[in-house]
Structure formats: C-alpha cells, structure tokens
Amino acid sequence: xxxxxxxxxxxxxxxxxxxxxxxxxxFDIRPGEIFALLGPSGCGKSTLLRIIAGLETATEGDVIxxxxxxxxxxxxxxxxxxxxxxxxxxxxxxxxxxxxxxxKLERMPKAEIATKVEEALEQVHLAEFSHRMPDQLSGGxxxxxALARALVKRPRVLLLDEPLSALDAKxxxxxxxxxxxxxxxxxxxxxxxxxxQSEAMAMADRIAVLKDGKLRQLDSPTSLYLNPCDQxxxxxxxxxxxxxxxxHSRSGxxxxxxxxxxxxxxxxxxxxxxxxxxLALAVRPERVKISTKRPAKGTCVHGQxxxxxxxxxxxxxxxxxxxxxxxxxxxxxxxxxxxxxxxMGSEICAYWQPEDMLLLPANAx
Amino acid sequence: MARKRRDRAxxxxxxxxxxxxxxxxxxxxxxxxxxxxxIVFSFNNSRRGGNVIWKGFTTKYYGKAFNNxxxxxxxxxxxxxxxISTIFAVLLGAMTAVVLWRFRFPFKPVFEGMVAMPIVIxxxxxxxxxxxxxxxxxxxxxxxxxxxxxxxxxxLAHITFSFPFAAMIIRTRLSNFNxxxxxxxxDLGATEFQVFRDILIPHMKPGLIAGALLAFTLSLDDFVIxxxxxxxxxxxxxVKVYSMVRFSVTPEINAASTILxxxxxxxxxxxxxxxxxxxxxx
Numbered sequence: 001x002x003x004x005x006x007x008x009x010x011x012x013x014x015x016x017x018x019x020x021x022x023x024x025x026x027f028d029i030r031p032g033e034i035f036a037l038l039g040p041s042g043c044g045k046s047t048l049l050r051i052i053a054g055l056e057t058a059t060e061g062d063v064i065x066x067x068x069x070x071x072x073x074x075x076x077x078x079x080x081x082x083x084x085x086x087x088x089x090x091x092x093x094x095x096x097x098x099x100x101x102x103x104k105l106e107r108m109p110k111a112e113i114a115t116k117v118e119e120a121l122e123q124v125h126l127a128e129f130s131h132r133m134p135d136q137l138s139g140g141x142x143x144x145x146a147l148a149r150a151l152v153k154r155p156r157v158l159l160l161d162e163p164l165s166a167l168d169a170k171x172x173x174x175x176x177x178x179x180x181x182x183x184x185x186x187x188x189x190x191x192x193x194x195x196x197q198s199e200a201m202a203m204a205d206r207i208a209v210l211k212d213g214k215l216r217q218l219d220s221p222t223s224l225y226l227n228p229c230d231q232x233x234x235x236x237x238x239x240x241x242x243x244x245x246x247x248h249s250r251s252g253x254x255x256x257x258x259x260x261x262x263x264x265x266x267x268x269x270x271x272x273x274x275x276x277x278x279l280a281l282a283v284r285p286e287r288v289k290i291s292t293k294r295p296a297k298g299t300c301v302h303g304q305x306x307x308x309x310x311x312x313x314x315x316x317x318x319x320x321x322x323x324x325x326x327x328x329x330x331x332x333x334x335x336x337x338x339x340x341x342x343x344m345g346s347e348i349c350a351y352w353q354p355e356d357m358l359l360l361p362a363n364a365x
Numbered sequence: 366m367a368r369k370r371r372d373r374a375x376x377x378x379x380x381x382x383x384x385x386x387x388x389x390x391x392x393x394x395x396x397x398x399x400x401x402x403x404i405v406f407s408f409n410n411s412r413r414g415g416n417v418i419w420k421g422f423t424t425k426y427y428g429k430a431f432n433n434x435x436x437x438x439x440x441x442x443x444x445x446x447x448x449i450s451t452i453f454a455v456l457l458g459a460m461t462a463v464v465l466w467r468f469r470f471p472f473k474p475v476f477e478g479m480v481a482m483p484i485v486i487x488x489x490x491x492x493x494x495x496x497x498x499x500x501x502x503x504x505x506x507x508x509x510x511x512x513x514x515x516x517x518x519x520x521l522a523h524i525t526f527s528f529p530f531a532a533m534i535i536r537t538r539l540s541n542f543n544x545x546x547x548x549x550x551x552d553l554g555a556t557e558f559q560v561f562r563d564i565l566i567p568h569m570k571p572g573l574i575a576g577a578l579l580a581f582t583l584s585l586d587d588f589v590i591x592x593x594x595x596x597x598x599x600x601x602x603x604v605k606v607y608s609m610v611r612f613s614v615t616p617e618i619n620a621a622s623t624i625l626x627x628x629x630x631x632x633x634x635x636x637x638x639x640x641x642x643x644x645x646x647x
Contacts, residue, residue, distance in 0.1 A: 055548050075551045088549035092567040101563070102553035146549075153553065 004067065006031045006156055006189050007052065007080075012061035014047055014213075021047050022213045025061070029157065034183055034190045036204035038197060040236070044213040045193045046161060052191065053159050054078045066156050081150035082159040085166065087142045089134045095121065095145050096130040102153045120152035123182070140171050151186060158183075160192040164199055176202055197237050201225070209233050230273075231280050231363045238284065239316075241327040244362065245279035257281060257359070261321055262299055271359045278362040287356040288329035290317060290339065291349050300351040301327065305342055315339075319350045400626065407619035426616040427624075436621060439605035446516050446591075446601060447584040450523035454580040455573055457524065458531025462572075463565075465532075466539040481533070483526045492593035495522045499594065515599055522594045523584045530583060531576030538572030571639050578636035582629050 005028030014022040021044045029035045037045040050056040052063055054075035062071045070078055081102070090098050096117050103113045121127045124144035134142055143163070150158055163179065164172045180203055183190050194200050200207050201221040208218045209232075217229040221237075228234035231242065243259040250256075255272055257265045259281060273279075294300060306318030306326060315336035317329045329350055331339060342348070374381035379389060410423035430436055461480055465473070483491065499505055499518050506517040513520075542565070550560045566573075588603040595604055602625060609618050 053552060055552070075548070076554045076556060082549070082552045084545040084549055086543055086545045088543060088545040090546065090550075090564060090567075092570075101550070101555075105554040105559065149549075149553065 008064040010062045012058045015059045025215050033205040036200035036207045037193045038200040038207050039210035043210040045210050049193045053082045079156040081153050081155040083146045085161045087146040089142050089145050091134050099149045120148040124148045157189045230361045234282050240282045243281040273361045280360050280362040282358045285328045286330040287352045295351045298351040305346045305348050404623050407623045426620040430617050430620045439600045439602045443602040447581050450520045450584045451580045453524045454528040454531045455577045457528040461532040462535035483529045488589040492590040496593040518594045522590050527580035527583045531580050534576040535572040575639040582632045
C-alpha cells in the first residue's frame with residue numbers, strides 16, 4: 001500500500017469491567033475509501049466507531065488520524081464527524097441552523113457560513129427545505145440533514161453509525177447508491193458500521209468483519225466472499241452450505257476429507273488452512289447444480305426436492321438430505337421452471353465441482 | 366329464532382351506566398358547587414350575611430375590593446413574592462434536575478429523597494420549622510425594609526417548598542433527552558458549556574416554563590407557611606383574607622377570592638398547555 005493511511009487504529013482494546021468489548025484491533029483506513037465495520041449485534045463495532053470519534057476512550061491502544069495521535073484528543077477537537085444512528089438532528093433549530101451549527105462553533109464569518117450551508121444542502125438535495133423544522137421532515141430527509149451537518153465541517157473521515165437501519169426497505173436501496181455517489185463527489189473516507197452484510201457488500205471498498213470483539217477478517221467484498229478465512233465469515237457473508245469434516249488424511253500433495261454426507265473429497269493439500277483442529281467444507285449455492293440423474297463427474301448428494309423460493313430472476317431451491325439437514329442451490333429462471341414441475345419430495349441430485357468447495361477452519365465452539 | 370342481543374355496558378363505560386352517571390354528577394356538584402356559590406355571591410347586593418340570601422345583582426364589591434388599600438397591598442405582596450420566588454425556584458430546580466439526571470454519585474437516592482422532602486412533609490411542620498429557623502438564627506428581616514426586601518423571609522420560605530416541584534418537572538423533561546444529541550453537538554465541535562447552552566437548555570425549555578408556572582401558582586395561594594413567616598407589615602392575600610373572614614364573610618372577600626381564582630386558573634391553564642407541548646414532542 002503506497003498511500004498513507006488516513007486513520008490508523010492500533011491495538012485497540014476496550015473493557016467494560018470484566019467484559020472485553022474489543023480485543024487488540026488494528027487496521028488502517030485509506031484516503032477516499034468506504035470502509036465498513038461489519039458484525040452481528042454486540043460484536044463491538046459501534047464501540048469501535050465511537051472510539052474513533054472520541055466519544056469513548058479505549059482501555060488500550062491508539063487512534064491516529066492524519067498522522068497525529070488522537071488518543072487523548074476529545075471528540076470536539078477531532079477532524080472527524082459522525083452521522084448518528086438516530087441522526088440526532090437538533091429539534092429546536094431549522095435545517096439550515098442545524099447545518100450551520102458546527103461552522104458557527106468555528107467562529108466562521110456569517111456570510112461564509114451561509115454559502116457553505118447552501119452548498120452542503122444542495123449536495124444532499126435539501127436546498128428547498130432549509131427553513132423547515134426537523135419535525136416537518138421525513139426520516140430520510142432528517143438523515144440528509146445529519147449528513148450535510150457532518151460534511152459541511154470538511155472532516156478527514158465521515159463516520160456513519162448504522163446509516164440505513166432506520167429507513168424503510170425501498171429508501172434503503174436508494175440511499176445505498178446515494179451514499180456511494182456522495183462519497184465519490186466529496187472524496188473523504190467513509191467509515192460505516194453495519195450489521196447488514198448485503199449493505200456492506202454493496203457499498204464498501206473494504207470490510208472488517210468483527211465477532212465477539214475480535215477482528216476476524218479484513219478484505220474487499222469479493223475476497224471476503226470468495227476466500228473467507230473461517231466458517232463464521234463464510235456463513236456471515238452471503239449464503240453457504242456447510243459440511244462438517246469428520247476426519248482427513250494426507251497422501252502426498254492431496255488431502256482426503258471424510259464427511260457424514262458426501263463421498264470422500266480429494267483436494268490439493270494447499271487448500272488446508274494453517275490451523276485446523278476441526279474443518280468444514282463449504283460450497284456457495286450458486287455453484288450447486290441440480291439434476292434428476294446422477295452426473296458423471298463432481299461431488300454429488302442425493303436428496304429430496306424441498307421448497308423453491310421464487311425471487312424473480314432466480315430461485316432458491318432447498319434440497320432435503322437423508323439426515324434431515326438441507327442444502328440450498330441457486331437456480332436460474334429456466335431451471336426453476338423445470339423444477340416447479342417436479343413434485344415436492346422427488347428424488348434429485350445436487351452436484352458441484354470439487355474445486356468450488358472451500359476448506360475452512362470450523363468455528364471453535 | 367336468534368334473540369336480538371344488546372351489548373352489555375362494560376364496567377367503565379361511564380356514558381352508558383346510569384349509576385356511574387349519577388355518581389359522576391354528585392362528585393362534580395360536591396367539588397364545584399362551593400366555588401360557584403362563592404363566585405355567584407360576589408355579585409350579591411347584600412352587606413351582611415351575603416352568602417345566604419340573594420338580594421340582587423351588583424358589581425360594587427369588586428370596586429370596594431379594589432379601593433381597599435390593605436387588600437391591594439396584600440395582593441401586591443403576594444404577586445411580588447410569587448414572582449421572585451419563582452425565579453429562584455426554577456433556577457435551583459433546573460440545577461438540581463441536571464445534577465440528578467447527569468451524574469452518578471454516592472448516596473444519590475438519599476439526595477433525591479431529600480430534594481423531594483418538602484413535597485411530602487406537612488406544610489404546618491415546614492411553617493413552624495421555618496419560623497423557628499428564621500428567629501433562632503436572627504435571619505429576621507425588619508419589616509420597615511424597602512418593598513421587596515421586607516418580604517425576604519416569605520420569599521425564602523416559598524423557594525424552599527416550590528423548587529422541588531420545579532426540579533421534578535424539569536427532571537422528567539430531561540429524562541427523554543436523546544444523549545446522541547449531546548454527542549452530535551460535541552462531535553461538531555461544541556464544548557461542555559456550549560452543549561449545555563445550545564442543546565440542553567432549549568430542550569429543557571418546556572419543562573422550565575411548566576415548572577415556573579407551577580411554582581408561581583403554589584406561591585400565589587400558599588397560606589400555612591406564609592402565615593408562620595409573615596409579620597404584621599408583610600401580609601399576603603391569603604393571610605389577609607383569613608383575617609377578614611374572622612369577622613364576617615363579606616361579598617368583598619368573595620370578589621377578591623374570585624379574582625384570585627381567575628388568576629390561578631389562568632396560570633394553571635398555561636402550565637398545562639406547556640406540559641402537553643412537552644409531551645407532544647419527542
């Protein structure tokens with residue numbers, strides 16, 4: 001990486017009493033990227049964002065913003081701004097006054113404030129609402145006020161806490177795109193916290209996956225999807241079918257894996273992860289093909305046709321396995337139409353290429 | 366054939382049960398008849414025993430009340446006391462509310478209980494204790510002091526019993542403050558003081574106004590505590606009315622009381638409007 005990081009998070013640990021919310025987290029945020037902190041609720045992602053903002057102090061570790069150590073700098077003196085989950089728009093100020101507030105605190109001349117506020121409101125398409133009070137705005141509009149209010153301060157990094165969680169589904173999709181466009185036009189890095197993997201995948205340049213206060217994997221959305229580092233990440237990012245490996249043996253440069261359901265699988269030994277007390281085999285639904293006859297090649301399981309969930313351009317097909325478990329496959333429109341003709345419970349065969357399988361360390365539970 | 370069934374009235378359907386309607390009517394009469402009688406007889410054209418026999422309509426007792434210098438003086442005193450004590454009660458109440466809302470400290474429940482104490486202890490005890498306190502500590506302000514100063518003792522007494530009410534109301538208002546608002550202001554560069562001035566005080570405003578109006582009405586009609594802390598030259602309206610009633614109830618008293626009722630109603634209505642405004646927004 002040639003560019004200097006805009007934010008360096010170094011060995012951040014946060015404890016609340018005996019509970020460890022964050023454990024030794026380090027990463028860099030590059031200039032001009034959208035960086036997502038992704039994890040299930042309670043993984044510590046919001047706490048991490050608040051530590052970057054200066055609203056929470058880390059028990060150990062440093063936050064470096066633009067090359068300066070900000071660990072002891074209070075929130076009101078940090079060159080980052082935040083869009084809160086509740087938006088926290090000041091109810092007693094008009095839209096324009098809300099946006100102007102941060103500039104007023106900088107003692108910027110009034111005329112300059114007015115033009116900057118106007119620009120910022122233009123940017124979030126709220127120009128004609130500048131004299132409204134917040135209670136006359138919709139949720140989406142309030143969020144734009146919060147965005148304008150933060151961006152008008154020209155922060156080095158914009159922090160967003162669950163930016164889309166309070167919006168309804170339709171607006172959420174539109175806002176995803178709009179946030180990405182906004183980021184492109186203003187050029188500052190966005191750091192967003194989210195629990196929604198599809199949101200992170202769609203918007204972020206890089207994603208940090210957190211679980212139980214630990215950083216599990218930090219990578220681009222594609223890499224996370226194609227090369228998850230463990231079973232948790234694979235399961236959390238997108239849909240996946242998992243098979244527990246009961247035993248494995250190496251022979252030369254091959255490794256042979258036994259599972260309860262599949263025929264023995266042979267993979268190159270290089271697929272073995274470094275630490276592997278227990279392993280799991282995984283295959284994405286879109287790699288799984290369905291046939292009524294046994295195919296000549298590939299890994300195959302027999303099962304009964306379960307539910308077919310229509311999704312428009314594709315359908316999610318459930319194949320019920322003899323042991324009661326199920327795997328899912330993604331079927332194209334045409335294929336789904338054929339499958340719909342079969343009766344539920346018909347014997348079918350799901351198959352895929354062995355090299356489409358991922359060998360992952362299983363969750364240590 | 367299906368019988369036509371009429372819904373039975375639910376246990377609390379006041380409008381459909383005759384027994385409940387009657388009890389509601391009786392309760393209303395019991396509560397409001399005395400006040401209505403008082404107001405009606407303030408217009409009675411009879412000098413003595415004015416509250417028994419109706420002798421025709423007149424407004425002359427209102428004029429008489431306004432020409433009664435000692436009554437007017439008492440009235441002025443009452444308003445001055447209410448006004449000054451309200452300012453201090455709201456200031457103290459707001460400070461107390463912020464402390465209770467914002468900070469955690471040892472013995473906080475004890476402190477909270479002590480703040481609420483003046484609300485629960487009997488007024489007569491407070492009156493006696495304040496009288497004893499003022500005299501034993503030599504805090505007695507001479508009655509010949511200039512106008513608002515001669516009321517110092519009463520004002521102090523009124524602050525002590527009205528500020529807990531203001532504190533409670535403001536505290537309630539603060540409890541639905543969104544802490545993210547404060548963090549957002551800090552994030553935009555505000556210091557603690559700027560957050561307090563620009564964000565917290567505007568949020569508290571409906572509570573401050575409602576608290577002030579409540580403190581004002583409480584002070585306006587207080588008799589017991591005032592009685593123990595007032596001197597011969599610092600008579601308030603309720604105390605004055607009491608002393609006049611001891612001889613006879615003249616329509617003049619009715620008239621003066623009617624005016625006080627109107628003022629109290631007006632202030633209470635305002636207080637309630639601000640209270641509902643406070644509940645109306647998040």
